[in-house]
Amino acid sequence: MKNLYILALGLLLPTLSxxxxxxxTTAQATNLGLYGGEMRDVASDPDSDFVxxxxxxxxxxxxxxxxxxxxxxxxxxxxxxxxxRGVELDEDGNVYLLTTNGLFKxxxxxxxxxxxxxxxxxxxxxxxxxxxxxxxVGGNDGTVMVSTNQGEAFTVSDVIxxxxxxLSLAASPATDTFYAVLDDTNNGTLYMTSDRGVxxxxxxxxxxxxxxxxxxxxxNNANHLLMLSYDEDTDPWQSFDNGATWDQFDAYGTPGxxxxxxxxxxxxxxxxxxDNGATWxxVTTETPANRVSNVWPDSADDxxxxxxxxxxxxxxxxxxVSWTDSNQGITAVTVHDVSxxxxxxxxxxxxxxxxxxTDNFTEETPTWEFPINYEYYPSAVWVSxxxxxxxxxxxxxxxxxxxxxxxxxxxxxxxxxxxxVQQIVSDxxxxxxxxxxxxxQSLNDTLVGDVMMSxxxxxSWTSLTIDDQAASQTIVVAADGIVYVGAGALAIxxxxxxGIYRYDGTDWTHLPDSPDExxxxxxxxxxDANTLYATASDFSSNQQSDGGVYKxxxxxxxxxxxxxxxxxxxxxITIQGSTRTIYMAGTDIETNAGTIWxxxxxxxxxxxxxxxxxxxxxxxxxxxGLVAGNTRGAYDIKGKAKFxxxxxxxxxxxxxxxxxxxxxxxxxxxxxxxxxxxxxxKIDTDRTNTQGKAVFHKRTKKTTRYKVKYKPTGTAAEEYxxxxxxxxxxxxx
Numbered sequence: 001m002k003n004l005y006i007l008a009l010g011l012l013l014p015t016l017s018x019x020x021x022x023x024x025t026t027a028q029a030t031n032l033g034l035y036g037g038e039m040r041d042v043a044s045d046p047d048s049d050f051v052x053x054x055x056x057x058x059x060x061x062x063x064x065x066x067x068x069x070x071x072x073x074x075x076x077x078x079x080x081x082x083x084x085r086g087v088e089l090d091e092d093g094n095v096y097l098l099t100t101n102g103l104f105k106x107x108x109x110x111x112x113x114x115x116x117x118x119x120x121x122x123x124x125x126x127x128x129x130x131x132x133x134x135x136x137v138g139g140n141d142g143t144v145m146v147s148t149n150q151g152e153a154f155t156v157s158d159v160i161x162x163x164x165x166x167l168s169l170a171a172s173p174a175t176d177t178f179y180a181v182l183d184d185t186n187n188g189t190l191y192m193t194s195d196r197g198v199x200x201x202x203x204x205x206x207x208x209x210x211x212x213x214x215x216x217x218x219x220n221n222a223n224h225l226l227m228l229s230y231d232e233d234t235d236p237w238q239s240f241d242n243g244a245t246w247d248q249f250d251a252y253g254t255p256g257x258x259x260x261x262x263x264x265x266x267x268x269x270x271x272x273x274x275d276n277g278a279t280w281x282x283v284t285t286e287t288p289a290n291r292v293s294n295v296w297p298d299s300a301d302d303x304x305x306x307x308x309x310x311x312x313x314x315x316x317x318x319x320x321v322s323w324t325d326s327n328q329g330i331t332a333v334t335v336h337d338v339s340x341x342x343x344x345x346x347x348x349x350x351x352x353x354x355x356x357x358t359d360n361f362t363e364e365t366p367t368w369e370f371p372i373n374y375e376y377y378p379s380a381v382w383v384s385x386x387x388x389x390x391x392x393x394x395x396x397x398x399x400x401x402x403x404x405x406x407x408x409x410x411x412x413x414x415x416x417x418x419x420x421v422q423q424i425v426s427d428x429x430x431x432x433x434x435x436x437x438x439x440x441q442s443l444n445d446t447l448v449g450d451v452m453m454s455x456x457x458x459x460s461w462t463s464l465t466i467d468d469q470a471a472s473q474t475i476v477v478a479a480d481g482i483v484y485v486g487a488g489a490l491a492i493x494x495x496x497x498x499g500i501y502r503y504d505g506t507d508w509t510h511l512p513d514s515p516d517e518x519x520x521x522x523x524x525x526x527x528d529a530n531t532l533y534a535t536a537s538d539f540s541s542n543q544q545s546d547g548g549v550y551k552x553x554x555x556x557x558x559x560x561x562x563x564x565x566x567x568x569x570x571x572x573i574t575i576q577g578s579t580r581t582i583y584m585a586g587t588d589i590e591t592n593a594g595t596i597w598x599x600x601x602x603x604x605x606x607x608x609x610x611x612x613x614x615x616x617x618x619x620x621x622x623x624x625g626l627v628a629g630n631t632r633g634a635y636d637i638k639g640k641a642k643f644x645x646x647x648x649x650x651x652x653x654x655x656x657x658x659x660x661x662x663x664x665x666x667x668x669x670x671x672x673x674x675x676x677x678x679x680x681x682k683i684d685t686d687r688t689n690t691q692g693k694a695v696f697h698k699r700t701k702k703t704t705r706y707k708v709k710y711k712p713t714g715t716a717a718e719e720y721x722x723x724x725x726x727x728x729x730x731x732x733x
Contacts, residue, residue: 020331025642026610026639027596027610028640028721029637032634032636033366034356034633035327036310036327037055037056037331037333037334038056038312038334039308039313041084041085041086041087043087044296046299047093047300048093049066051067051306052110053330054084054097055312055330055332056083056332058083058614058615058616060332061084063109065109069328071327071329073330079113081104082100083100083615085099085126086127086129088129088135093109094106095109097113098127100614100615102121103117103120103124103128117145117147117154120154123143124140125138125140126165127166127167127169132171134147134176134196136169137154138180142159142160142164142165142182143156143160143166144197145157146196155197157197157198160182161182164182165184165185166182167214168181168214169215172192172222173222176194177192178192178196179203180215181212187210187211188230189202190243192243203225208227208229208237209231209237210230211230212230213228214256215227218260220260220264220276224238225239225243226258228255235248235251236268238277240277251268251280252271252282254293255269255293256293257269260297263302264276265319267295268280269293269295270285270293270307270320271283283307287311288325290325290371292320295307303318305319310354311325311371312327312332313327314326331632331633334353334619334630334631335619335633336350336380337350337619337620338381338620339383340361340383340622343388344624346359346388347361349629350378350379350380351370351378354373354375354376355372356634359388361624373400376396376398377395378394379395380423382426385431390458392424392436396421397415398412398415399421412459414460414462415461416438418440420438420439420440421436421437422449422474423437425476427481433453435454435475436453437485438472439472439489440471447496449470450464450466451463451483452464464503466485466501467501468497470487470496470497470501472486472487472501473487473488473489473518474486478524479524479525479527480529483503485502485503487499488520488536498519500559517537518547519536521570521572522534525580530554530555531551533550534573535550535573536570547569549562549564562604564597567586567597568587570584571586572585572618574622574626579719580600582599582602583621584598584606585618585628591614593616594630595612596608596609596610601663607658607662609639612630615631618630625717638720638721639660640721641657641665642657642725643723648729650699651696652696653695653696654688654693654695654696655691657692664691664692666690666691666692670687671709672685672686672696672698672706672708673708674704674706675704675706675707694708703731704728704730705726707727708725710722
C-alpha cells in the first residue's frame, strides 16, 4: 500500500493520516488521500472538543475530537449507512445521525452507532432536530415522529398534510413549540405545534413563495420566523409576528441554512444580522482554498464558526473575518474524471472541490496538491501523453488550459459557455488533436449539446456541429481516428437525443443499431479500431433494469448487449490495454451498492470485482492498476488471486486463478512457505503452467503449517495485489 501525503496551499500538512484501505475477497481498495467533500450539517459538543459533520456522500459522517483540526470517518467494512442527512446532539452528548437507511444513535461520541426507531425506517425522511429533550424526525408521509426519551420510543403524529414530505423542522423558544415545512412537490405549507407534535395548525405564508426549503425560529424571539425559498433566485423571508406578515431581505449567494449563536447573531447562509434581522452583512466568504456558503456557530464559542465549502469544512475563530480549511480524514470528495501522463508520474483529477494534481504518482509516497481552482467546477480533465505539463480542464461552462503544469492557466474563449464539458480526449495517433463533448444540464428542458475539436493541443477550438444537436456525454477516438460520441443526459426529465454517433472527419452518422438509451460511457479497444464498448442507462425511467453494456466488433454498425448479472445504472467502462481486461462500474440491482465488474474474455462473462457502499456512484475508471473515482474520493483498486489446493504428504498442487473472474493465471511465480519455530520460512518457488497450476514436491512427516503466496511483478503488479493462503498438512504415520 502506498503511503499518501497531501500538499495543501503549497505546504505539506504536518500530520499524516493513514489511507483508508478496504479489503475484500476479490480486491483491495486504498483511498488515494484526496480528503474533503461538501459539508451538509454540523453539530458541536458544548462540553468537549468533539465536532460532528455530515456530507453529501455514502457513509458521509465524520468526527473530530480536536475542534475540527482532523477528522475520522466510519469503517466502510463495518458500516453502510447510506447517505447522511442530519446530525444532532442531546443534552447528554449522545449523537443522533439520520441517513437514507434510518436513524442511528451513538453514546460514545460516534465510535459506534446503533439503529433506533427501526420500525419507522420506511416513514423517516431527511430532517431531524433535538431540542430540550425532545427529538423530532420529519416523515416522508406527512407525519412527524417524536421521542422524549433519547430515541427509546417514538410517537407518530397524525398526518399533518397528505401526500407531503417534511422538508424542514425548527424548534421555538416557546415551550413545546415546533415548526415544520411540508411539501408536495408543487406547493409548500408551514405548520406549527405547541404540544410537541400532537396537533398542528397552518401558519400563513400567502405572501411568500409557493415552495420553501427551510424554516428557522429565533431562539431569542419566538415570533421571529425566517424561511428560505425553494427558488434559488428568490431572497429569504422573515416574519416578526409569527407568520402574520412577511418581508424579504437580501442575502449573499444562495443560502441553504439558517443558524444562530448564543449572543443573538443570526446567520442566513453566509449573511449575518446582529440587530434581530433589521440589517444584514456578510462574513468573509473566501478561504485559502475554497468559498464558504453556509455557517454554523460553535455551540460554546460564538467566535468559532464552521463553514461549508465544496472542499469540506472551513473554520474561523474570529466570527468569519478569516478562515482556515480543514479536510484531513474526510473521505467524501466527488471525483468526476482522472487523467494520467504517458510515464504515469503525473495525474490530474477533476473533483467537486476543484482539481487535484501530483507529479510523483508512481512513488511510494505521492504528494497531492489539492484543491486547485475550485471555481472552475471541473468535470473533465486531459493530460497530454506527449507533454505532462500540458493540461486541459473542462468545467461547468468553459475550457481551461495550462502549458506549465498548472503554474498559470488560460480560459479558452472558443468554447460554447452554454454547455458543461463532459469529457476531453485526444486522437491516439496525434495527441495535438483533441475533442471535447458537452451538453446542457437541466432537469426539465430539452437537452442539447455539441462536440468541439482542437488541432493545436487545445489552444483553439471549432464546433463539429453534431447531428440533432445531441447532448454529448461521452466521447472516444478509435485506433483509426474515427470519433464516437454517446448522447443523452444524466437527468430525470427533459427530452434529449440518445444513442451513439460516429464522425469520420467530415460527416456525422447516427448509428441506428446503437442503444436507444442515454450513453454514459464509451471505450475503444486500443488495437482493434472496430471493437468498442458502451454503457447505457435510462435515467428518465424508474426501472433499474433499463440500460446495459454493449459491444460492437464492426465499427458500430451492429451492437450486442452483454449480460452482466445483477447490474443496473451502468455508469462507466474502461479497458486494460496490456491484457484487454474490461472493468465496468454500475449498481447492484439487489443491494443498490456501487459495484465494479470485471471481464477477462471480451465481455462474454463477468465477475464481481469490487463492491462499494449503498448509493456509492463510480464516475471514472482509469487503469494503472485501476484508479476509480467515485462519490467518496479516488481509490487505487488491485485485484486478488485465489488458490485452490490439492495436498498430500508428498505433493502440494496449487491452482491460481483470478478471484473475480476465475481466469487461470499462467506463468506466475508462487512461493511456498513453512512455519518454523513460530516464523515463516520460504522453502520453494514454482511458476504456474499453462493450466495455472504450480506443483511442490514436499514430504511431510508430522503436522506442518504452510502458506502459499503470489506476489505479482511487472505489469501484473498493476492489476493484482499480493495474495496468500495458509493451510496445514498432517502426516498419517
